[in-house]
Amino acid sequence: MSNPAIGASGARVELVDLSKRYGTAEPPAVDHINLDIKPGEFITLLGPSGSGKTTTLNMIVGFTEPTSGRIELNGADISRTPAHKRNFGMVFQNYALFPHLTVAQNVAFPLRERKVPAAATAKLVGDALELVDLGGMGNRRPHELSGGQQQRVALARAVVFSPGVLLLDEPLSALDRKLRQSLQREIKRLHDELGLTFVFVTHDQDEAMTLSDRIAIFDRGRIVAVGTPAELYHRPTTQFVARFLGESNVFAGRYRSADVYEWHDRKWTVREPGDGSEQQALIVRPERMRVASDEESVPAGSNAASATVTDVSFYGTYYRIELAFDDDSVGCAVLPVGVPAADGPGTRVIAHWQPEDQVLVSQ
Amino acid sequence: MAVSTATPEAPATGRPGPARTARKRPSGWLFLAPALLALVVLFVLPLAGLVVDSFTEPETGLGNYASLFTDGYTIRVLGRTLVIALIVSVIGALLAYPYAYAMTLAGPTMRALLVTIVLIPFWTSMLARNFAWLVLLQDGGVVQKILTPVGLGDVRLLGTPIAVGISMTQVLLPFLVLPMYSAMSQIDGRLVAAGQSLGAPRSRAFRRIYLPLSAPGVVAGMSLVFVLALGFYVTPALLGSTRSAMIAQVINVRARELLDFGGAGAMGMFLLVVTLVVLALSRRLAGQNVAVTAAGGQPRRTGGTADSSAPVRPWLKVHTTIVAIILVAPTLVVIPMSFSSSETFRFPPDTWSLRWYENLFTSPEWTAAILNTLQVGIYTAVIATVLGTMAAFGLARLRPRWRGPVNGFLLSPMIVPHILVALVVFSAFLQLGLNGTLIGIILAHTAMALPFVVIAVTARLQGMDGRLPAVAASLGASPLSAFRRVTLPLVLPGILSGAVLAFVTSLDEVVIALFLQAPGAITLPVQMFNSITVQIDPTISAASSLMVVLVSVPILLAQVVGARRGKKGTR
The missing domain is CATH 1.10.3720.10 (MetI-like)
Known part of the structure; x- marks a missing residue:
């Protein structure tokens, strides 16, 4: 490896009992959160808008001062360190390139602040631009580039000084679908190559699922769940998590004694006690649900619910069937081509699934 | 999908980005x-x-303000000033409106030319322009020669309110054209066509659709010009006479020659109050119409869209040309004049x-x-x-x-x-x-x-x-x-x-x-x-x-x- 080079060992960031309250607003924008971000990890802060994820990011980078709690970088408290001394890279939603500087000057900006010698700067800038496939574009002005290219420049600028942590604030939301996907791959590749810790903020669950090592789900200023995408998808802990991450059929029945769950006019088998209370919802992911034309075709041991088909759409590799259950709740089933599907709207069907494919969650 | 349980992240908006810290x-x-x-x-x-x-000067009371209206002289000055300002803004608007309209119809090159012509007076100093008018309007000057064929050749212009009015109109014309043009370029050119398709003849469609939509520009321009005209000093002082004095000239005499700051101050206050009232009124009028413009649909540049429905009529071309000449005339006079060898203000000069x-x-x-x-x-x-x-x-x-x-x-x-x-x-x-x-x-x-x-x-x-x-x-x-x-x-x-x-x-x-x-x-x-x-x-x-x-x-x-x-x- 030549010297100097981009890349560093990722840093560890810990959020300890961190809160931010604007005035006397209730609830606080960020409400006593704890999060241990491991070195080199790709963690996503996911939540609806206004859930506190961007405020959290702004506190990490140093734009917003916490009301209470602290932020630790490799064990040292940096809560009161000004932004320009934290040495974090950040990528913003609308690129935020300096319009009066060329692409190369933009990327060189953090190096000049760090008094890196000219020769090393030139090499690092070249490397950073190569890294994002923009070699040879250094003399362009930001406004001469497409949105995707501008965001690549922003990425190069944020990693060129080898920060231990790269913070990304909804970096893809201003791009169209196709660009978004290609830049997703780019970001993932950067993470693998550079070994930095990535903290990614988004409200897009697909983005979070495909990119992250772990996801922290925000709701009303709190972190309501942390886990790998698969953990959170398959074993959501709350109804909010289940609804926010992927689609769900949510049955609002009652957990009766031992192993019986009551919904509408049915009794279902359950294998887990959940949180033990009666008020638990039962979640079934659409791809786990099957439909049958009558009770006889339902495999033994399955849980079942009668429903009316309201719509059937064909997506090439699968069918999607919209259902209206008998308690007036709605849901859907996603069926691979080849699995028995339903006739058109209006058909009465029995939706069924295996008990191990369901999850009990607290309300 | 997720139930949106949005709580405001920051007091105002959730997504101004990292804007600035909320410190005091x-x-x-x-x-x-x-x-x-x-x-x-x-x-x-x-x-x-x-x-x-x-x-309080010379004695405490409303004496200075009372005398504005009772000394017989001042009231005539105030009246004359208001009338001249009104005439200047009305005639100016009549000249400027078709010119601004032509600007919206013109192609890019022509429009650039018309814009440059409007801006030329700004580049020619106030005094240079007034001096040019003095040359043009003097006895035996260019304007009198032009008027001779119609039998008006011996009408004296210099030293009269007419000369003052002509010069003021020209000097203030850009302040009318620019707001009008800005209002007009916001109008969707297809609206008049839409009006015609709904059964209105062209002229009525113009009157009922285009005119009201461009009104904010007209109101803004006219009130600005009226206000500016009220306080004009240089033009009446150079081209008018003391017998037909405007308010600024009287303020000048009272303050500088008579040191009557009470009297001059009262006149100044009168001027200020009229100015503020006119500007406030125009803001209300234009403001309301701006709302109408906004409701009238997506404001858009009238690039080529107006062309199809509104060809440039011959009379419009003639009018635009005349206004353009009026706008550049003083500048065209000043420069050759400076190379004259004559002791007089004769134009065009005989020798150089x-x-x-x-x-x-x-x-x-x-x-x-x-x-x-x-x-x-x-x-x-x-x-x-x-x-x-x-x-x-x-x-x-x-x-x-x-x-x-x-x-x-x-x-x-x-x-x-x-x-x-x-x-x-x-x-x-x-x-x-x-x-x-x-x-x-x-x-x-x-x-x-x-x-x-x-x-x-x-x-x-x-x-x-x-x-x-x-x-x-x-x-x-x-x-x-x-x-x-x-x-x-x-x-x-x-x-x-x-x-x-x-x-x-x-x-x-x-x-x-x-x-x-x-x-x-x-x-x-x-x-x-x-x-x-x-x-x-x-x-x-x-x-x-x-x-x-x-x-x-x-x-x-x-x-x-x-x-x-x-x-x-x-x-």
């Missing part, structure tokens, strides 16, 4: 302090003093020479005037730019509810008639011993030029992505470094154009400089004014040409720099 920022006022202090000292306190004078240039650059009083003007202009530009730039940064840091009023206060010197500013400054500086000094003129010009800097810098600051300083911080830049490397370079074009505007404002300002003049403190416009009123000195024609150069060079320079920087772009 008293520093906004700190930046504003010098400009606010300057305006208070140079403007507000003297104005208040004059108001007091108007009620450089004698007036020679005189301009060799005679002590003219060279002193040029140097004084440059000195005043540069100091004004520097002081106003520093104060105005700081104020604009301060404004951006203020809480929104303070921003409007403070901004309004900073811009107030723009709407107060120059003659009143001159009167206020004159009466105050008399007591401070600043009269007859260049410092006095510089200070007064600084107050006048401040708004232009504030506007230019504020526009640039608003055009800048507010997150960039924070972005710079995330990349390791200290606040000072972020300012030096990001904010300053991005705002610099605004600061430069503010400086140019301040310089040009000072360069062309006559009325205040006239009031504050003294043997050692005569600026070029004042020298030009005196060269017509005191002695007839054709050197003024060379001076006028010099003024054209002095004004247009900085503007052109600023445009070249602006274009270069424009490539770098704000966004």
Whole structure:
């Protein structure tokens, strides 16, 4: 490896009992959160808008001062360190390139602040631009580039000084679908190559699922769940998590004694006690649900619910069937081509699934 | 999918990005302090003093205001001033409306030409233009010759309100064309076509759709011109006569010759009140119509869309040509005049020479005037730019509810008639011993030029992505470094154009400089004014040409720099 080079060992960031309250607003924008971000990890802060994820990011980078709690970088408290001394890279939603500087000057900006010698700067800038496939574009002005290219420049600028942590604030939301996907791959590749810790903020669950090592789900200023995408998808802990991450059929029945769950006019088998209370919802992911034309075709041991088909759409590799259950709740089933599907709207069907494919969650 | 359980992330909006920390920022006022202090000292306190004078000098009471209406003379002056201002704004509007309309129909090249023609008067100094009209309207001048075939050749123009009206209309025409054009270019050209498709004949569709939609521009332009016309001093003083005096001339006589600050102050207050009332009315009228425009659909540039429905009629071409000639005529007169060899203001000149240039650059009083003007202009530009730039940064840091009023206060010197500013400054500086000094003129010009800097810098600051300083911080830049490397370079074009505007404002300002003049403190416009009123000195024609150069060079320079920087772009 030549010297100097981009890349560093990722840093560890810990959020300890961190809160931010604007005035006397209730609830606080960020409400006593704890999060241990491991070195080199790709963690996503996911939540609806206004859930506190961007405020959290702004506190990490140093734009917003916490009301209470602290932020630790490799064990040292940096809560009161000004932004320009934290040495974090950040990528913003609308690129935020300096319009009066060329692409190369933009990327060189953090190096000049760090008094890196000219020769090393030139090499690092070249490397950073190569890294994002923009070699040879250094003399362009930001406004001469497409949105995707501008965001690549922003990425190069944020990693060129080898920060231990790269913070990304909804970096893809201003791009169209196709660009978004290609830049997703780019970001993932950067993470693998550079070994930095990535903290990614988004409200897009697909983005979070495909990119992250772990996801922290925000709701009303709190972190309501942390886990790998698969953990959170398959074993959501709350109804909010289940609804926010992927689609769900949510049955609002009652957990009766031992192993019986009551919904509408049915009794279902359950294998887990959940949180033990009666008020638990039962979640079934659409791809786990099957439909049958009558009770006889339902495999033994399955849980079942009668429903009316309201719509059937064909997506090439699968069918999607919209259902209206008998308690007036709605849901859907996603069926691979080849699995028995339903006739058109209006058909009465029995939706069924295996008990191990369901999850009990607290309300 | 997720139930949206949005709680506000920040008090105002959830997504301004990392904008700025929500710390309290008293520093906004700190930046504003010098400009606010300057305006208070140079403007507000003297104005208040004059108001007091108007009620107490020579004796306490409403005597000064009563005599406005009872001495028989003043009421005639006020009436004449109002009538002339009204006629100027109406005739000006009639000339300007079709011209502005033609601008929206013209192709890109033609439009650029028409825009340039409208801006030419701005580049020709006030005095140069009035001097040109004096040449054109004099007995045996070009205008009389044109009128001879219709039997009006021996009608005397110079020294009459007609000459004053003609010159004022021309001088003020750009202020009518520009707001009208700006309103018209917002109108969707297809609307008139839509009206026709709904059964209205072309003329009625125009009257019921286009006219109301362009009305805000008309109201804005006419009220501005009316207000400006009320306070005109130079034009009536040069082209009119004392028998048909306007209000500014009487204020001048009362203040400078009779030292009757009570009487002059009362007239000044009358002028100010009328100005404020007219501007407030126009804002209400135009404001309502702006709402109508917005409701009328997506505002869009009328590029080529109007062409299909509205071909340029021959009468419109003729009208536009005539207005264009009126706009450029004075400039076309001034430059050849300066090369005349004649002792008179004969136009076109019979013989040519450089004698007036020679005189301009060799005679002590003219060279002193040029140097004084440059000195005043540069100091004004520097002081106003520093104060105005700081104020604009301060404004951006203020809480929104303070921003409007403070901004309004900073811009107030723009709407107060120059003659009143001159009167206020004159009466105050008399007591401070600043009269007859260049410092006095510089200070007064600084107050006048401040708004232009504030506007230019504020526009640039608003055009800048507010997150960039924070972005710079995330990349390791200290606040000072972020300012030096990001904010300053991005705002610099605004600061430069503010400086140019301040310089040009000072360069062309006559009325205040006239009031504050003294043997050692005569600026070029004042020298030009005196060269017509005191002695007839054709050197003024060379001076006028010099003024054209002095004004247009900085503007052109600023445009070249602006274009270069424009490539770098704000966004």
